[in-house]
Amino acid sequence: MAKIKPGKNASKKDVITQKAAALFKKKGYSSTSMRELAEAVGVEAPSLYNHIGSKSEILQAICFKVANAFTLYLDTAEKTAVNAVKMLENIIRFHIRMMLNNFNEVYVANHEWKHLKEPYLSNFLIQRRGYEKRLIALMETGILAKEFKNNNPYVAVLTILSAVRGLEFWQQHKKNISSQVLEDDMVNHLLNGIIK
Amino acid sequence: MAKIKPGKNASKKDVITQKAAALFKKKGYSSTSMRELAEAVGVEAPSLYNHIGSKSEILQAICFKVANAFTLYLDTAEKTAVNAVKMLENIIRFHIRMMLNNFNEVYVANHEWKHLKEPYLSNFLIQRRGYEKRLIALMETGILAKEFKNNNPYVAVLTILSAVRGLEFWQQHKKNISSQVLEDDMVNHLLNGIIK
DNA sequence: AGTAAAAACTAATAAATGTTAGTTTTGCTG
DNA sequence: CAGCAAAACTAACATTTATTAGTTTTTACT
Numbered sequence: 001m002a003k004i005k006p007g008k009n010a011s012k013k014d015v016i017t018q019k020a021a022a023l024f025k026k027k028g029y030s031s032t033s034m035r036e037l038a039e040a041v042g043v044e045a046p047s048l049y050n051h052i053g054s055k056s057e058i059l060q061a062i063c064f065k066v067a068n069a070f071t072l073y074l075d076t077a078e079k080t081a082v083n084a085v086k087m088l089e090n091i092i093r094f095h096i097r098m099m100l101n102n103f104n105e106v107y108v109a110n111h112e113w114k115h116l117k118e119p120y121l122s123n124f125l126i127q128r129r130g131y132e133k134r135l136i137a138l139m140e141t142g143i144l145a146k147e148f149k150n151n152n153p154y155v156a157v158l159t160i161l162s163a164v165r166g167l168e169f170w171q172q173h174k175k176n177i178s179s180q181v182l183e184d185d186m187v188n189h190l191l192n193g194i195i196k
Numbered sequence: 197m198a199k200i201k202p203g204k205n206a207s208k209k210d211v212i213t214q215k216a217a218a219l220f221k222k223k224g225y226s227s228t229s230m231r232e233l234a235e236a237v238g239v240e241a242p243s244l245y246n247h248i249g250s251k252s253e254i255l256q257a258i259c260f261k262v263a264n265a266f267t268l269y270l271d272t273a274e275k276t277a278v279n280a281v282k283m284l285e286n287i288i289r290f291h292i293r294m295m296l297n298n299f300n301e302v303y304v305a306n307h308e309w310k311h312l313k314e315p316y317l318s319n320f321l322i323q324r325r326g327y328e329k330r331l332i333a334l335m336e337t338g339i340l341a342k343e344f345k346n347n348n349p350y351v352a353v354l355t356i357l358s359a360v361r362g363l364e365f366w367q368q369h370k371k372n373i374s375s376q377v378l379e380d381d382m383v384n385h386l387l388n389g390i391i392k
Numbered sequence: 393a394g395t396a397a398a399a400a401c402t403a404a405t406a407a408a409t410g411t412t413a414g415t416t417t418t419g420c421t422g
Numbered sequence: 423c424a425g426c427a428a429a430a431c432t433a434a435c436a437t438t439t440a441t442t443a444g445t446t447t448t449t450a451c452t
Contacts, residue, residue, distance in 0.1 A: 012399090028310065030226035034440060043400075046441075050399050055440065085391060111307065114224065149392050152373055155381040156390055162362020163355045170354070177348055185351040193389030194352055195281060196345050208429090230410060239430075242411075246429050251410065393452100400447065409438070417430065422423100 013051045016041055020058045021104035029059055029112040059112060060120050066109035067127050069098065074134055084142030089187055091135070092160060096183045099167040107168050132157060160190050209247045212237055216254045217300035225255055225308040255308060256316050262305035263323050265294065270330055280338030285383055287331070288356060292379045295363040303364050328353060356386050 010018070019040040023032040034055055038045040052058055073094050081087040098106055113124050139153035148156070163186065170182070206214070215236040219228040230251055234241040248254055269290050277283040294302055309320050328350075335349035344352070359382065366378070 028224065028226055030224055031311065033438075035438090044402080046402085046443095047400050049441070114222075115227065146392055148390050149384075151381045151385060151390060152377055154373065155378055156385060158362050158365060159359045159382055159385045160390075162365075163359040166354050166358020166361065169358075177350065181348055182351055185347045186355055188345075189347060189352060189355045189386075189389075191389050191391050193385075193387050194344050194347060194356075195387050196342055229408075231408090240432080242413095242432085243430050245411070395452090396450095398447105398449075401445075403443085403445100405440105405442080407439080410436100412435075413433085415431075415433100418428080420425105420427090422425090 016048060016051055017058055017061050018104075021062050021108050024059070024062070024108045024112055025104045029108070029115045056115070056117050056120075059108070059116060062105050063109045063113050063116060063120075063124055064127075066098075066102070066105050067124060067131075069102075070095075070131060071127065074131065078134075084138055084145055084147045085191070087138060088142065088160075089191065091138075092164060092187050092190060093183060095161070095164040096167060096186060099164060100170070100179055103168070103171070110165055110168070132161075135161070163190055212244060212247055213254055213257050214300075217258050217304050220255070220258070220304045220308055221300045225304075225311045252311070252313050252316075255304070255312060258301050259305045259309050259312060259316075259320055260323075262294075262298070262301050263320060263327075265298075266291075266327060267323065270327065274330075280334060280341055280343045281387070283334060284338065284356075285387065287334075288360060288383050288386060289379060291357070291360040292363060292382060295360060296366070296375055296378075299364070299367070306361055306364070328357075331357070359386055 016037070020032070020037055023037055023040060026032075027036075034045045034048060038048055041048065074091065077087055077090055077094075113121070116124055135157045136153045139148060139156050142148035143150055143153065167182075167186075212233070216228070216233055219233055219236060222228075223232075229241075230244060231241045234244055237244065270287065273283055273286055273290075309317070312320055331353045332349045335344060335352050338344035339346055339349065363378075
């Protein structure tokens with residue numbers, strides 16, 4: 001019968017994962033049934049199990065793909081850094097682009113990770129905590145170098161990461177504002193504030 | 197048998213709502229069963245229905261309680277405003293305090309609203325959109341008055357609201373940083389930036 | 393064309409879900 | 423202390439859930 005049609009670059013598993021990300025974003029992980037996912041893929045539910053091991057395995061794939069992308073970028077950003085300000089700006093811009101270009105998956109990683117099963121849940125949190133710590137270290141470096149104000153570094157990281165995450169509300173307004181204005185304004189706001 | 201013990205100010209319904217907020221935050225709305233909620237309350241599941249109409253009614257109560265609190269504050273803030281900067285600062289501080297003092301409920305309103313049923317879902321979104329619009333108008337006023345930079349007002353509101361929402365990650369660090377430092381640093385960051 | 397593997401299908405299962413019905417217990421008020 | 427309403431209980435329900443078993447179809451390769 002009808003088979004899952006993998007695109008040029010996407011395996012069938014990839015198709016499932018991508019459709020799952022869209023559904024998990026829209027309805028949440030727990031409220032998305034395998035039957036719904038199957039329908040979105042164009043197949044009966046049990047057929048999915050020829051390609052995936054379980055529902056929660058899909059969530060794992062999404063969450064760690066996103067987490068690894070951020071970790072990987074930070075690796076290279078640390079190597080090519082010229083100063084703290086520039087490095088922070090690059091990271092913010094990367095976050096914004098990830099939000100805009102991989103919306104579903106980033107959203108799911110941000111919101112549905114709590115449904116991961118052990119040991120993946122713990123691993124995910126450890127990885128995220130490690131990422132935060134590296135950003136905090138960056139803030140501390142910048143403070144010592146007098147590039148940044150002497151704010152609490154954790155609060156600063158929290159503020160920045162959270163602001164960027166908020167782009168999940170962005171979708172409705174895509175037409176009104178270009179993503180370049182969005183990116184530049186947000187970077188400027190987070191680095192220099194909004195008061196004239 | 198054992199009865200739900202309402203505290204001095206809390207009706208039994210309030211107790212249920214409060215326990216539900218804690219569970220909805222921890223596990224998500226869909227993954228929280230009425231049996232779990234009943235256990236947290238200290239009762240069998242069907243007994244809950246002596247006090248509430250349905251599971252989703254609990255979610256409604258939480259979401260609109262939070263939404264109304266924000267709307268109400270904005271009403272008074274608009275009346276007592278001296279200038280745009282001061283008003284924005286007050287609003288940011290109110291958001292931060294709401295996050296810190298009503299953590300579970302604000303978290304649930306922020307994350308689980310999509311499980312509201314119609315017409316509550318639409319009403320909630322309309323109310324939230326109205327709130328955002330009033331904040332955008334505030335930004336525009338401040339820009340015209342040369343108090344704020346000429347950033348895109350929607351992006352600025354998005355940045356601020358999202359940053360504050362991020363306090364949901366705050367819990368772990370309560371011991372290390374006082375909530376006063378947190379509040380002041382975040383306000384300062386969002387208004388004046390982080391670069392020295 | 394024939395064959396073997398991959399992947400679809402149907403049918404089924406055990407567990408969990410929100411909720412209702414009907415009954416008993418509790419606690420206040422007269 | 424009698425009686426009544428409030429609120430607890432047990433039992434049960436119809437659905438929905440993720441997943442397995444077993445079978446048939448499709449695909450790819452010789």
